[in-house]
Amino acid sequence: xxxxxxxxxxxxxxxxxxxxxxxxxxxxxxxxxxxxxxxxxxxxxxxxxxxxxxxxxxxxxxxxxxxxxxxxxxxxxxxxxxxxxxxxxxxxxxxxxxxxxxxxxxxxxxxxxxxxxxxxxxxxxxxxxxxxxxxxxxxxxxxxxxxxxxxxxxxxxxxxxxxxxxxxxxxxxxxxxxxxxxxxxxxxxxxxxxxxxxxxxxxxxxxxxxxxxxxxxxxxxxxxxxxxxxxxxxxxxxxxxxxxxxxxxxxxxxxxxxxxxxxxxxxxxxxxxxxxxxxxxxxxxxxxxxxxxxxxxxxxxxxxxxxxxxxxxxxxxxxxxxxxxxxxxxxxxxxxx
Amino acid sequence: xxxxxxxxxxxxxxxxxxxxxxxxxxxxxxxxxxxxxxxxxxxxxxxxxxxxxxxxxxxxxxxxxxxxxxxxxxxxxxxxxxxxxxxxxxxxxxxxxxxxxxxxxxxxxxxxxxxxxxxxxxxxxxxxxxxxxxxxxxxxxxxxxxxxxxxxxxxxxxxxxxxxxxxxxxxxxxxxxxxxxxxxxxxxxxxxxxxxxxxxxxxxxxxxxxxxxxxxxxxxxxxxxxxxxxxxxxxxxxxxxxxxxxxxxxxxxxxxxxxxxxxxxxxxxxxxxxxxxxxxxxxxxxxxxxxxxxxxxxxxxxxxxxxxxxxxxxxxxxxxxxxxxxxxxxxxxxxxx
Numbered sequence: 001x002x003x004x005x006x007x008x009x010x011x012x013x014x015x016x017x018x019x020x021x022x023x024x025x026x027x028x029x030x031x032x033x034x035x036x037x038x039x040x041x042x043x044x045x046x047x048x049x050x051x052x053x054x055x056x057x058x059x060x061x062x063x064x065x066x067x068x069x070x071x072x073x074x075x076x077x078x079x080x081x082x083x084x085x086x087x088x089x090x091x092x093x094x095x096x097x098x099x100x101x102x103x104x105x106x107x108x109x110x111x112x113x114x115x116x117x118x119x120x121x122x123x124x125x126x127x128x129x130x131x132x133x134x135x136x137x138x139x140x141x142x143x144x145x146x147x148x149x150x151x152x153x154x155x156x157x158x159x160x161x162x163x164x165x166x167x168x169x170x171x172x173x174x175x176x177x178x179x180x181x182x183x184x185x186x187x188x189x190x191x192x193x194x195x196x197x198x199x200x201x202x203x204x205x206x207x208x209x210x211x212x213x214x215x216x217x218x219x220x221x222x223x224x225x226x227x228x229x230x231x232x233x234x235x236x237x238x239x240x241x242x243x244x245x246x247x248x249x250x251x252x253x254x255x256x257x258x259x260x261x262x263x264x265x266x267x268x269x270x271x272x273x274x275x276x277x278x279x280x281x282x283x284x285x286x287x288x289x290x291x292x293x294x295x296x297x298x299x300x301x302x303x304x305x306x307x308x309x310x311x312x313x314x315x316x317x318x319x320x321x322x323x324x325x326x327x328x329x330x331x332x333x334x335x336x337x
Numbered sequence: 338x339x340x341x342x343x344x345x346x347x348x349x350x351x352x353x354x355x356x357x358x359x360x361x362x363x364x365x366x367x368x369x370x371x372x373x374x375x376x377x378x379x380x381x382x383x384x385x386x387x388x389x390x391x392x393x394x395x396x397x398x399x400x401x402x403x404x405x406x407x408x409x410x411x412x413x414x415x416x417x418x419x420x421x422x423x424x425x426x427x428x429x430x431x432x433x434x435x436x437x438x439x440x441x442x443x444x445x446x447x448x449x450x451x452x453x454x455x456x457x458x459x460x461x462x463x464x465x466x467x468x469x470x471x472x473x474x475x476x477x478x479x480x481x482x483x484x485x486x487x488x489x490x491x492x493x494x495x496x497x498x499x500x501x502x503x504x505x506x507x508x509x510x511x512x513x514x515x516x517x518x519x520x521x522x523x524x525x526x527x528x529x530x531x532x533x534x535x536x537x538x539x540x541x542x543x544x545x546x547x548x549x550x551x552x553x554x555x556x557x558x559x560x561x562x563x564x565x566x567x568x569x570x571x572x573x574x575x576x577x578x579x580x581x582x583x584x585x586x587x588x589x590x591x592x593x594x595x596x597x598x599x600x601x602x603x604x605x606x607x608x609x610x611x612x613x614x615x616x617x618x619x620x621x622x623x624x625x626x627x628x629x630x631x632x633x634x635x636x637x638x639x640x641x642x643x644x645x646x647x648x649x650x651x652x653x654x655x656x657x658x659x660x661x662x663x664x665x666x667x668x669x670x671x672x673x674x
Contacts, residue, residue: 093635093636093637095636095637102636150512151511151512165602165603167504167509168509172504172505172603174488174603174604174637175487175488175604176604176637178604178635178637179602179603179604180602181601181602181635181638182601182602184601184634184635185597185598185601185602186524186594186597186598186632187523187524187525187526188524188525188526188527189524189525189537189590189591189594189632190525196634196635197631197634198597198631198632198633198634199631199632200526253526254526257523257526260522260523260535261522261523261598261602262602264518264519264521264522265502265516265517265518265519265522265598265599265602265603266502266509266511266516266602266603267511267512267513267515267516294534294535294536295523295526295535295536296535297521297533297534297535298430298515298518298521298533299430299432299439300430300432300511300513300515301518
């Protein structure tokens with residue numbers, strides 16, 4: 001167990017050696033690679049952390065065992081009695097109504113009753129479930145680049161493409177906790193088949209693996225280290241490789257069409273983009289901002305800003321806590337939910 | 338001036354010869370062809386009507402003169418003293434924050450201060466402005482096919498393609514009154530240029546004029562009457578003409594991709610479709626429902642229903658009234674706003 005009260009996740013918070021007083025939220029961030037947990041304070045700091053690898057290829061009970069191990073570490077913290085709610089951000093799809101999750105990359109969990117299982121371990125505290133894109137959005141709205149924005153799209157562009165929405169100043173999780181799934185809107189209705197079953201989805205064009213695949217297909221070759229990842233394509237693009245640049249430009253075009261669609265549908269003032277692919281920097285953000293002007297042409301949509309996310313790998317935990325705090329009305333109006 | 342207290346616009350209302358008592362809303366529906374007005378009761382009936390052709394090619398003051406003439410008829414009604422608010426649904430774009438409108442088909446109005454002008458004529462009553470797609474949505478939510486649905490997309494497919502959203506049980510007009518602009522989301526990012534400046538917009542593929550244009554380009558020929566409208570293409574499609582059927586199928590595909598995108602982004606349970614093209618019936622709705630299964634593949638999106646709109650040409654007036662009533666909290670919770 002890590003106990004790191006000085007680990008400020010607020011980008012603009014000062015140093016503070018003592019954990020703050022007040023109510024806490026226990027947060028879980030559940031993905032195909034790791035299961036992270038934390039006790040989160042009302043100022044967004046992670047006071048206690050725990051973590052396990054996700055046994056993603058095992059049966060459902062084994063995966064739940066890893067969640068229980070993370071919760072067990074948190075439960076043993078002397079701070080646990082101050083916990084008032086549990087927030088879960090999970091890889092999707094989720095069903096917040098049924099309290100179940102079916103993460104694509106965890107085949108042992110299909111309609112798995114995660115909320116009931118977590119409630120059983122945490123003594124009947126309220127448990128709030130949202131998708132991981134919604135959680136990331138709650139975090140960026142509370143503490144990051146979407147802070148103070150009443151209408152925002154936040155996205156993670158990484159192995160997949162996910163997202164979430166802030167509408168009218170509040171997190172819009174949607175009835176089942178899945179709103180903001182921008183990765184699976186089709187921007188190319190006759191395009192390549194997507195594993196989701198549709199065609200031409202934003203993720204099918206703009207995710208890291210698709211950026212890398214396209215670059216290789218168009219003739220880019222990795223260096224001596226054999227690294228054919230999107231990160232390696234980004235390095236080549238920054239060095240001026242035209243094929244690598246073109247692959248990022250195509251991803252940017254798809255992201256621009258998706259952001260413009262979101263702006264036309266719900267009116268957003270900002271799109272915040274995080275995840276590994278966003279780390280490519282200008283080779284992504286430059287063409288993205290340019291193409292957004294091509295697609296977001298309506299007067300009320302044309303001013304959408306594009307900003308990099310400010311929270312890093314803790315966004316899932318911070319956001320799960322924010323979503324839960326908002327849902328049970330903890331922490332006044334400071335949290336994003 | 339028409340005074341028709343028996344003109345029930347609630348599809349399921351009974352006959353009623355006496356106008357209901359209680360507060361009224363004055364509604365305006367402003368389009369490129371006509372300017373309609375009505376006094377609307379809390380049960381959705383239009384008690385007094387007025388109407389002028391839109392002098393769309395004249396200067397802004399002349400267009401406003403037609404609005405003032407419509408308002409003048411309403412103001413002279415003995416029912417006017419019961420009016421508590423004015424609702425305007427206008428062809429877009431609109432700017433509900435600035436109170437201005439810039440209808441594409443009314444070039445004399447660019448950033449025209451319609452709210453201030455209407456307020457000047459109506460003695461300081463609250464004036465609520467929304468786009469026409471939002472107004473139609475308010476009407477269908479209050480009285481039509483989206484009644485009782487907490488999350489819905491309503492669309493008009495006609496000369497253009499517009500729409501609006503109900504989210505969490507309430508009309509979601511967006512900060513500037515333009516949310517739900519599904520006609521200008523790109524579902525074909527490399528597709529044909531759209532007059533809006535983008536490419537491959539839903540409207541560019543699915544509007545009536547584009548259905549007709551595509552059928553003619555692909556070899557369909559109008560009958561002896563020379564009617565080359567989408568309605569004529571629909572007649573041919575119902576008679577089995579393969580080119581006419583294919584043009585409707587392509588429109589249906591674009592609409593399906595747009596509806597699926599909306600479901601992924603904000604979680605909707607139903608898409609309600611009105612407007613002249615929806616009158617084509619099964620030649621549109623059949624392939625639309627089929628293609629929606631291809632694009633709306635995520636678990637939380639796959640159950641979206643597609644329903645024809647229930648309100649006809651009065652939807653703009655009923656919806657403008659509902660949006661205003663909701664905004665100023667008239668009529669309890671019965672209106673859609």
